[in-house]
Amino acid sequence: MADADGTLDTFPKLLMHHARVRGGRPAIREKDLGIWQTWTWREFADEVRTLACGLAGDGLRRGDHVALVSDNRPRLYAALCAVQCLGAVPVPLYQDAVAEEMVFPIQNAEIALAFAEDQEQVDKLLEILPRCPALRRIYYDDPRGLRNYKQPQLRSYEDLLAAGRAGDAGYVDAEIGRGSGSDVAGLFFTSGTTAAPKGVVHTHSSLIGPSRTAAELEKLGDNDVILAYLPPAWIGQNIFSCAQAFVTGYCICCPEAPETVMTDMREVGPTYYFAPPRVLEALLTQVSIRMDDASWVKRWLYRQFMGVASRVGGALLDGKPVGLLDRSLYRLGDLLVYGPLRNVLGMSRVRVGYTAGEAIGPDLFRFYRSIGINLKQLYGSTETAVFVCIQPNGQVRSDTVGPAVEGVELRFSAERELLIRSAGLFREYYKNPDATREAKDAEGWFHTGDAGFFDADGHVKIIDRVKDVGKLADGTLFAPKYLENKLKFFPYVKEAVCFGDRREKVCAFINIDPDAIGNWAEKRNMPYSGYTDLAAREEVYDLVRGCVEQVNADLAAEPEIANSQIQRFLILHKELDADDGELTRTRKVRRGFIAEKYAPLVGALYEGKASIHVEAQVRYEDGRTGTYSSDLKIRDAKTFPPAAAKRAA
Amino acid sequence: MILSVENVSLAFGGVKALSEVSFDVREHEIRAIIGPNGAGKSSMLNVLNGVYHPQKGRIRFKDKEFAEMDPHQAASLGIARTFQNIALFKGMTVLDNIMTGRNLRMRCNFLQQALWLGPAKREELQHRRAAEQIIDFLEIQHVRKTPVGRLPYGLQKRVELGRALAAEPKLLLLDEPMAGMNLEEKQDMCRFVLDVNDQFGTTIVLIEHDMGVVMDISDRVVVLDYGRKIADGAPDEIRRNQKVIDAYLGVAR
Numbered sequence: 001m002a003d004a005d006g007t008l009d010t011f012p013k014l015l016m017h018h019a020r021v022r023g024g025r026p027a028i029r030e031k032d033l034g035i036w037q038t039w040t041w042r043e044f045a046d047e048v049r050t051l052a053c054g055l056a057g058d059g060l061r062r063g064d065h066v067a068l069v070s071d072n073r074p075r076l077y078a079a080l081c082a083v084q085c086l087g088a089v090p091v092p093l094y095q096d097a098v099a100e101e102m103v104f105p106i107q108n109a110e111i112a113l114a115f116a117e118d119q120e121q122v123d124k125l126l127e128i129l130p131r132c133p134a135l136r137r138i139y140y141d142d143p144r145g146l147r148n149y150k151q152p153q154l155r156s157y158e159d160l161l162a163a164g165r166a167g168d169a170g171y172v173d174a175e176i177g178r179g180s181g182s183d184v185a186g187l188f189f190t191s192g193t194t195a196a197p198k199g200v201v202h203t204h205s206s207l208i209g210p211s212r213t214a215a216e217l218e219k220l221g222d223n224d225v226i227l228a229y230l231p232p233a234w235i236g237q238n239i240f241s242c243a244q245a246f247v248t249g250y251c252i253c254c255p256e257a258p259e260t261v262m263t264d265m266r267e268v269g270p271t272y273y274f275a276p277p278r279v280l281e282a283l284l285t286q287v288s289i290r291m292d293d294a295s296w297v298k299r300w301l302y303r304q305f306m307g308v309a310s311r312v313g314g315a316l317l318d319g320k321p322v323g324l325l326d327r328s329l330y331r332l333g334d335l336l337v338y339g340p341l342r343n344v345l346g347m348s349r350v351r352v353g354y355t356a357g358e359a360i361g362p363d364l365f366r367f368y369r370s371i372g373i374n375l376k377q378l379y380g381s382t383e384t385a386v387f388v389c390i391q392p393n394g395q396v397r398s399d400t401v402g403p404a405v406e407g408v409e410l411r412f413s414a415e416r417e418l419l420i421r422s423a424g425l426f427r428e429y430y431k432n433p434d435a436t437r438e439a440k441d442a443e444g445w446f447h448t449g450d451a452g453f454f455d456a457d458g459h460v461k462i463i464d465r466v467k468d469v470g471k472l473a474d475g476t477l478f479a480p481k482y483l484e485n486k487l488k489f490f491p492y493v494k495e496a497v498c499f500g501d502r503r504e505k506v507c508a509f510i511n512i513d514p515d516a517i518g519n520w521a522e523k524r525n526m527p528y529s530g531y532t533d534l535a536a537r538e539e540v541y542d543l544v545r546g547c548v549e550q551v552n553a554d555l556a557a558e559p560e561i562a563n564s565q566i567q568r569f570l571i572l573h574k575e576l577d578a579d580d581g582e583l584t585r586t587r588k589v590r591r592g593f594i595a596e597k598y599a600p601l602v603g604a605l606y607e608g609k610a611s612i613h614v615e616a617q618v619r620y621e622d623g624r625t626g627t628y629s630s631d632l633k634i635r636d637a638k639t640f641p642p643a644a645a646k647r648a649a
Numbered sequence: 650m651i652l653s654v655e656n657v658s659l660a661f662g663g664v665k666a667l668s669e670v671s672f673d674v675r676e677h678e679i680r681a682i683i684g685p686n687g688a689g690k691s692s693m694l695n696v697l698n699g700v701y702h703p704q705k706g707r708i709r710f711k712d713k714e715f716a717e718m719d720p721h722q723a724a725s726l727g728i729a730r731t732f733q734n735i736a737l738f739k740g741m742t743v744l745d746n747i748m749t750g751r752n753l754r755m756r757c758n759f760l761q762q763a764l765w766l767g768p769a770k771r772e773e774l775q776h777r778r779a780a781e782q783i784i785d786f787l788e789i790q791h792v793r794k795t796p797v798g799r800l801p802y803g804l805q806k807r808v809e810l811g812r813a814l815a816a817e818p819k820l821l822l823l824d825e826p827m828a829g830m831n832l833e834e835k836q837d838m839c840r841f842v843l844d845v846n847d848q849f850g851t852t853i854v855l856i857e858h859d860m861g862v863v864m865d866i867s868d869r870v871v872v873l874d875y876g877r878k879i880a881d882g883a884p885d886e887i888r889r890n891q892k893v894i895d896a897y898l899g900v901a902r
Binding site: 031032033034035144145147148256257259260263 | 777778781782784785788790791793794840844847848
């Protein structure tokens, strides 16, 4: 892995290096027809070179952009690297985006060639073809359903590969040799929470640098295994399942289908794992539901030993001293409960697990640590090539993201904004010098837009986006995301949206979690027809009010924000959805958009009405629209004076 | 012409289920049978794969003529079917259910299978591969090892189609494949039926009540009423046929 002479400064060079030094070791795996198929590094490199030959024959030149619209498949990664071999730039796009959302990146990056996984993606690209006249080739991997497509732009991956076999491999090798670390390695479009998406330009060195530093910190090597299951268009997926694999030579495993991830986890047994908090939460919910249905013996065992685990599990993982009795009890629990549980989760072999992207609930975080999974937090963004802060082993907390990793400079501005300077910073926003200047100042500091501070140990603590931190009418600090996260830590609350900036009090929209509440309703023999029905139930309102009041009690203990307790709330009649523009593709709430879209509801919250009539356009998955009309209830929640906090909690 | 039915009559005692029904099925087409309840649609399907034996008439399948079929013979000739009310082994996994569809293609005897001898092993691998291709085709990888009884209805229907496909049939009989499904499941099922027809070249005869589905995916439609054929033709003709409108479709606007 050492790279003293600096010749392995691009991903294609790293790939050829692995093909030479560990050619027989697995590079990438995929389950096909029920059996895990392995490509060794040598096979992978051969495929990439052949593909690059084919692409060169199709006129791909240095600096061109190529779109990739696919789920995690070996061929996606092969295509990605083949594009890089020629000095061209891969532009992965979110595979679950609707056609409309692909227009901007394809136009903006002047994309001429695109890889599409299957008929679904081909259909989307063909739909926007009239608006993207520069797009002249669409390569598809899975030919199913495409037999009768006659568009001249279409070409199969197989065909491209066949053409590549007859192509000029010498040209490709020469192009790989010409590449340097300062070449652009990828263009990643941000999810566009506020404005049109921006293309973040990363060079080979800005991706390889941080990947290597983090890999060295965690001692990753070619025995490690990762499951690639998040969207390839997200930079984290690229870092974990591509950049770091290319740096260290570990094995990337692609799930059989998006629905089989749990089974695939168990079969593959990854040693290196990344999951955003929402995935971890979904897993824990599944565990809880299954435990609720287990026999009383198992339930009793689980309760007893989880008690032991939450007392000493974290401390054992951190290497802190633990008494002999507790140590033995934990050992026994490991045999009876934690070990089997880790196995069911597919995490038996996880050595390093990361979570990031949003705040993680302290209980959720502690759960994984207590059963012996080394889950840690990190901080980063698309612009910083992920790794900015990592919690080192032994210094893991649920409310910080850890200290800066080696080579990263951090400071906070007067407005509490986190500023970063490192080798992993992006070069620019593509064709958007204004935005680049705004984000990266003259001295090279990147303005993250995140507000936070250093805690006593030098760990970074993030509370919210700088622009979202507001003030109530009485001047109290209002950090909506902080409140929303506290609400979302309850299993019954899926999403929350808080309002309060420049208003006299804080009010909230709640999205209940249909799985958790559905199960809760079943336990009470409450029949229901679906989300909308559940959301309107009086019993559910009582349940949610309990959660809101618990949050209020917590807030009362924090003097600075004690006044931002949630006074009124309502449960939305529909689930917030990225397809309706209410969430970003990474499932962050778009507060401003929601406030505008549901302005009458916000109004009703503040006018003190007890209910409001809603009539909503509902869009079904097949594209038809219908209307929904009903009365939404609004409820008051109890608030606590700062002094009463302890008693209520 | 892969199948033709000539003057088939079937009666149960005094009840005439089918009288003098004739129609044909061309190679590689999707042929729908529609009609009101009790019109004899399922009886017709049961005649085709030999569950019922008609009193009169002839069935021609691939240049051979039969007065009646028997189910085993029909299966060996390459006729597979699914059932209106799902006839899977509920306690067995999806994979095992689909493997049962390969039953007629297994050559090794009981002893070889039990001892896991060379040929038996090779054969099982080959059949497992075929079953996996069907699982991949129908996109049910995530429930491969799940007992069928635990699956939602729409998925069970898909598994049943998978088992029928496992026999690599020339002619596939589908008895109300979309009954009881929601819109999305219906769309999926339509896509699978069309894909089967397109990719494997399988000829399909289906009974269905959802007229949208029938008119969209079938090449030709037979209409039965009280055991008689009252119309036969392309979906557009059927939609305009006055007899069909009176007996079944209702007023077309």
